[in-house]
Amino acid sequence: GENVEQHPSTLSVQEGDSAVIKCTYSDSASNYFPWYKQELGKGPQLIIDIRSNVGEKKDQRIAVTLNKTAKHFSLHITETQPEDSAVYFCAVPWGGGANNLFFGTGTRLTVIP
């Protein structure tokens, strides 16, 4: 089955600095890689996703990079702001039709004003 490792588990950065979170996965057939942001007391919200046929995708201050050979993908947040403070989860698909997701253990990001 699929296995996902997410690092680091906690990350503190100064406001304006960049943050990088990395996930490694085991199933080379995985072809879709979403990232979720979870604020306190809320459900996770999709912030960006990438398909396996591209190496990088950007959306304003957020980007995801994918290295299929090494089987890892990373979330990059530039010019961090206090409202970026949250828990971030990566996920990879498993199961027939890729309908299920296996989630990483999460990274608690704290942006220090």
Place this chain on the structure above:
Amino acid sequence: DGGITQSPKYLFRKEGQNVTLSCEQNLNHDAMYWYRQDPGQGLRLIYYSQIVNDFQKGDIAEGYSVSREKKESFPLTVTSAQKNPTAFYLCASKRTGEYQPQHFGDGTRLSIL
């Protein structure tokens, strides 16, 4: 607005009681999911349903039961057989097929009195 509604937001259970958590979606999604989240941990899959009147066990199904009589609804019952039910429960849904993200509700926090 379309979305996923979980109710109640907070729920208290006496030992030996069954409780049912509600999850309703108006996104016309075929697939629905229940996850359990413990403090500082990731999401663990309890049950999932790809279509009405069909559901499958996830990684931690023991002590839980579900039904899927309507496309919009996927209630979760936490039975007295679940020995450690205190947790944050998240419901999600998605369109069938690859490259489709899961959309989450805002969760129900269950506590034992």
